[in-house]
Amino acid sequence: MWKNLSVIRKFVQLLAFLFLVYGSVFVGFYSADKLSGAFPVLSCAYDAKTADYCVLIPLQHQLGHGLGPAIAAGKFTLSLLLPILTTLGTFLLLFILLNKAFCGWLCPLGFFQEVLGMIGQKLRLNRTESLDDNLVDRIRPAKWLMLGLLVILLPLASGLGFVGHELGDPFCQICPSRILTSLFAGQLNQLYIDTSSTGYMILSIIADLLFGLILVLSLTMRQPFCRICPLLAMHALFKKVGLVKLVKNYTSRCDKCGLCAKACPMDIREIHTSKEKDILMPDCTLCGRCVEFCPDKGVMALKYAVIPIKVSDPAYFKERNKAQKRWEGKQKPSRRVKKD
Incomplete structure (x- = not known):
């Protein structure tokens, strides 16, 4: 079982989920609050038991409550950039260690979507395992729009006084992880419709609808929210500096079968078509x-710096493929026949 990379990853994801949702119960709220405050995954500060929270909430607050008002008042100084630079610097230091593996191995929302996907498979729901290439291309810009508009521009505009204070942290107001982690921590308040103002009411309705949509879509397709997550876009900006690498030796050993792209939960066809090493x-x-x-020996590899973590191997592929088919119910486990 432990030779299966996906099993190891699920175990790590489960531990990360428990720590990021309930961690302060074990390390204390003060210690948890000081761990980083700029984590590269969607762990939420609105979860009262969280061990850490993601980089997006301090970034929005620093733009909306610090930098924006100071610029509007004509009191901008370079020192006002220090909190933002500290947040981004902390994020970058953590990101260098694990690169985008924070998404695939540690993010609570990513793990939850995968679990729902597994449930959908077991329920034999009509699932879309791979999206059409044209649809994928249309979806991809959404994460950049979310990052630019909801994380940067609207919070800054709120601080400058161009839009209401409700838009000081608009992404956090609609983030599915906010509702998810709070629910697992026993808090129902993040599901409620906030009627304190029209802006908050609209945002809370959007949040509930988005959360419900993600629940439904996760049962029938792979990683729906990950595709539009602004944190994924933020990761993409710094992916070259991370120590975890995904490499491909595009040699004659690659038979161009396309199984790598088919297996990808994010429908990245370029891993099949690209001739680049990175x-x-x-x-x-x-x-x-x-x-x-x-299925081709040594063609693809997951590495930490120069150290191989997992290298493609025909024997491993054969066993992994069998395990996947058994899980999906497409192949019955072989039975040993007793000899008389």
């Missing part, structure tokens, strides 16, 4: 499934 694409979460499902 195939860590902007949408990649470094889950490693493409390496697992590559």
